Amino acid sequence: MASHVASADRFRIVGGMPLNGQVVVTGAKNSVLKLMAASLLAPGKTVIRNVPAIADVEIMSELLTRLGCTIESSSGVLTIDVPTQPEHRADYDLVRKMRASINVLGPLVARVGKAEVALPGGDAIGSRGLDFHIKGLEILGANAHIEHGYVVAKADKGLTGASVDLDFPSVGATENIMTAAVLARGVTTIENAAREPDIVDLGEFLISMGAKIEGLGTSVISITGVEKLSPTDHTTVADRIITGTWAFAVTMTGGDISILGARPEHLELPLEKLASAGAVITSIQGGIRVRMNHRPQSIDVATLPYPGFPTDLLPMVIALNSIADGHSLVTENVFESRFMFVNELIRLGAQINVDGHHASITGVKELSGAPVEAHDIRAGAGLILAALVADGETTVDQAFHVDRGYPNFTQQLQELGAKVVRE
Numbered sequence: 272m273a274s275h276v277a278s279a280d281r282f283r284i285v286g287g288m289p290l291n292g293q294v295v296v297t298g299a300k301n302s303v304l305k306l307m308a309a310s311l312l313a314p315g316k317t318v319i320r321n322v323p324a325i326a327d328v329e330i331m332s333e334l335l336t337r338l339g340c341t342i343e344s345s346s347g348v349l350t351i352d353v354p355t356q357p358e359h360r361a362d363y364d365l366v367r368k369m370r371a372s373i374n375v376l377g378p379l380v381a382r383v384g385k386a387e388v389a390l391p392g393g394d395a396i397g398s399r400g401l402d403f404h405i406k407g408l409e410i411l412g413a414n415a416h417i418e419h420g421y422v423v424a425k426a427d428k429g430l431t432g433a434s435v436d437l438d439f440p441s442v443g444a445t446e447n448i449m450t451a452a453v454l455a456r457g458v459t460t461i462e463n464a465a466r467e468p469d470i471v472d473l474g475e476f477l478i479s480m481g482a483k484i485e486g487l488g489t490s491v492i493s494i495t496g497v498e499k500l501s502p503t504d505h506t507t508v509a510d511r512i513i514t515g516t517w518a519f520a521v522t523m524t525g526g527d528i529s530i531l532g533a534r535p536e537h538l539e540l541p542l543e544k545l546a547s548a549g550a551v552i553t554s555i556q557g558g559i560r561v562r563m564n565h566r567p568q569s570i571d572v573a574t575l576p577y578p579g580f581p582t583d584l585l586p587m588v589i590a591l592n593s594i595a596d597g598h599s600l601v602t603e604n605v606f607e608s609r610f611m612f613v614n615e616l617i618r619l620g621a622q623i624n625v626d627g628h629h630a631s632i633t634g635v636k637e638l639s640g641a642p643v644e645a646h647d648i649r650a651g652a653g654l655i656l657a658a659l660v661a662d663g664e665t666t667v668d669q670a671f672h673v674d675r676g677y678p679n680f681t682q683q684l685q686e687l688g689a690k691v692v693r694e
């Protein structure tokens with residue numbers, strides 16, 4: 272597994288090669304991290320399958336180990352042995368590396384009646400509040416607040432089901448409230464809940480532990496608390512963002528790739544957009560095939576919570592539009608600082624103007640290679656896609672960001688015919 276120690280590694284890419292062949296998509300980062308955190312809800316051995324070999328899984332493993340769990344990892348299968356009485360404090364040195372660490376909050380409050388979780392760091396994509404998480408736990412009866420850089424939550428007498436109405440369908444807040452409510456007394460209703468496939472995967476994981484949950488995948492989730500949960504064995508849902516990244520990549524470079532393990536029903540809007548850019552997308556056994564043989568047409572996109580266009584694919588959209596035929600408008604509605612990476616694309620010759628949460632892009636015939644730097648996982652992937660179609664050589668610094676979310680990316684790109692090395 273990749274090391275999560277920040278390194279000076281970079282990708283060196285020579286553009287111009289089409290992508291051909293097949294790739295296999297494993298479990299979703301944004302799902303597996305939450306499943307791992309939710310394993311805290313039951314003492315004993317929980318098994319999680321289809322686990323991607325990414326740095327964030329290592330970070331979450333270390334966090335759980337510090338909380339008292341014993342973890343074994345072998346060929347994409349994690350076995351997490353959860354103690355009867357887990358520790359309740361998640362320290363800053365780990366939490367700062369990965370925002371998903373906050374997902375231990377709900378399970379810890381529910382299981383041990385208290386949690387202290389450092390305020391997370393995460394990606395440079397904008398300010399990411401925790402007010403919905405804290406308010407949600409308070410509505411369930413916890414005393415929750417921020418103190419000395421930690422979210423401190425206590426529920427000495429346990430949690431009680433209640434109605435929580437989210438101002439925005441936050442993925443993380445929906446998850447923390449769900450994983451707290453499964454052990455609360457009575458019924459919890461989450462209104463304006465997030466509907467992402469990751470939420471459905473987490474809900475199904477909890478149901479397999481004995482939780483009672485209805486409405487997964489809709490805006491109203493209802494949870495009837497149970498007294499205790501049991502360990503489970505669960506296979507992580509396929510990563511729709513990696514699937515989308517590959518589909519965007521081949522639409523930009525041209526070529527013909529099969530993406531095995533993909534779940535196209537989780538990517539309806541992105542695939543529709545790619546079809547309008549000119550890609551030919553077909554279902555094949557166990558996945559999808561994406562073919563492209565000309566310069567893409569530009570596409571207008573506005574990101575929104577699921578089933579809207581995913582914000583995590585925004586850098587790929589901008590990369591595609593930067594070499595597409597035509598002018599496009601891209602609007603970001605979820606994270607205000609996603610556009611930070613645009614300056615890096617401009618270094619490659621892209622013509623992009625950002626105004627607030629809109630980017631207007633005029634496609635150029637060709638980008639030209641230059642040194643650039645990744646600031647977060649998805650921006651890193653977007654820059655790599657741009658480098659694949661740029662004339663000459665591009666280096667993408669800060670490769671460790673990409674390692675957080677893309678398993679074996681260099682090797683997979685090489686196998687598809689890209690000229691890329693890691694150095």
Ligand code: UD1
Nearest residue numbers: 301371398399400401402403404441442443444583605606
């Ligand atoms: C998750 C994903 C991330 C994805 C995002 C939206 C993980 C580890 N990360 O992030 O890749 O881009 O969903 O699909 O799964 N907000 C508040 N207060 C809160 C919580 C959120 O204001 O208490 C705001 C955020 O600042 C942001 C918006 O709500 O503007 C959406 O955030 P949220 O859905 O919570 O994203 P994450 O769960 O952090």
